[in-house]
Amino acid sequence: MRIGEIIEELELWAPPALQESYDNSGLIVGTKEWESRGVLVALDCLESVLDEAIAKNINLVVAHHPIVFGGLKRFNGVSYIERVVMKAIKHDVAIYAIHTNLDNVLWGVNAKIMELLGIRNHSILSPMKGSLKKFQVYVPLDSVEVVEEAVFAAGGGKISDYEECSFKTEGIGSFKGTDGAQPFIGAVGERACIHEVKLEFIVSAFAAKAIENAARNAHPYEEMAYEWFAVENASTQYGAGAVGELDQEMKFDAFLALVKKAFGTTLKYTPAVKETVKRVAVCGGSGSFLLGAAKGSGSDVFITADYKYHQFFDADGGISIFDVGHFESEQFTIDLIADRLSEKFPRFAVLKTEVNTNPIQYY
Ligand SMILES: [Zn+2]
Incomplete structure (x- = not known):
């Protein structure tokens, strides 16, 4: 499996756009095109965790905390951060961080x-404001179902514990194709009228692009008529x-x-x-x-x-x-991420680190 497929799944769960401004969640080392031989999940991608991944022949570490927060200017191994990055690159191990974006979702x-x-x-x-949008699209009667399904499949129409939420209004749409157009019905230069349904969905702002593309791919018209609206509602998900x-x-x-x-x-x-x-x-x-x-x-x-x-x-x-305690409060995040990946990719090796990365000891 490509590393990109695993990342796609993680980002559907915790969109990277949800991370705080100081954060550095995402793919820190490696590329999405690499074939993954398994995932090692940890809270912190320390050198000891990387060693564990290498020993277990795993080439992707998914950690809660990003090993790199700020810019690195030198790679001479003086700091533990540089050493981890250098070793990961040397051994072709990818490092992915899913941090404040996983803090900022309901099921994180x-x-x-x-x-x-x-x-x-x-x-x-x-609750986060500005994370919801409204999508409206005009669809000829016999294509309503296929466009609606496409929007649902792309993650549209989820409100709290409800899925597949939409609203439909019937009306008459009109259009006249000009030179170069290939109208769905009628001819260039003639006004056509057709029974249409206005489909409305509440969607996550982070899925807006995917939803618009899904609707466009399913829509029969050469030019899909649609609108986006800002919504003031606070999100129940983020x-x-x-x-x-x-x-x-x-x-x-x-x-x-x-x-x-x-x-x-x-x-x-x-x-x-x-x-x-x-x-x-x-x-x-x-x-x-x-x-x-x-x-x-x-x-x-x-x-x-x-x-x-x-x-x-x-x-x-x-x-x-x-x-x-910081480590203690987040220690079960390892189970959370590992369980999610195992559930989505049941035949893929998902391991939890055996290294305790808590830098603090208690006496
Ligand atoms: Zn933390």
Whole structure:
């Protein structure tokens, strides 16, 4: 299988356009044309992970964190980043990062944390604006089904937990072909009228181009009539963090124990605001920027990582902050990515790294 096919699947799940401005998700080393002999999934593509891939004869590492964030000017092996890039190139191992774009989808990093806590119905904590568009296309009656199917297949018409959403209005379309045109009905220089259906879809802005192309390929006219509209609705699929409710309200201490066990770590936390916990906000990795949204969501607890001393004061009696550690909060992202790839490519070797890449130890 080509590496490009694996990347296509990953990017359908977590479009690269969703990554934050400071990020460097995507194909960092290698080309999409390479034939892949298997994938090794890790949180961090360190030299030890690369060595593992080479030893296992695998030529693609899919990591959550990009090994390269900023520009590299020299390749003399002084920094660990240069050494990884040099070794990957030398051994023809591709490195792909799926980072903040995987943080910013409903079924990404934070969904896995929610699963770990036994929370089934979660939603995005801070929904992204500007990620939806409306697509309208005018189709002759007997081609409605084929155009509609093409748009659905390209990912159009998904709203929350619903798929294949569309709206149809019938009307009369008119057109007159001029010199050089080959009209679908009628003749050049004559106005033709035809029964048409206006098809409307809500689509992800990140799939807009693919959807337009799919509709055009399925459409019978020489010139497809269509419009794009900006939509103000916040997306239910894209954005940062997640919020959800426990099935059963829990005593604060019992919830602390649950979190400690789930993440397998000691944790830092600010005192309980209430005796019990029901609503929980989470953000894998550094999530302090979401404290306002977590408080605004009415959550009792905010589980995240990378809190600094002074930032803990911001809890300010409004929520209890749990800092479970960066690596710990994201450790199950490895399972998340590996499971997704195994499910999509059942006969392809998808391995999880055996290297613990957490740079921090606890005493
Ligand atoms: Zn992270």
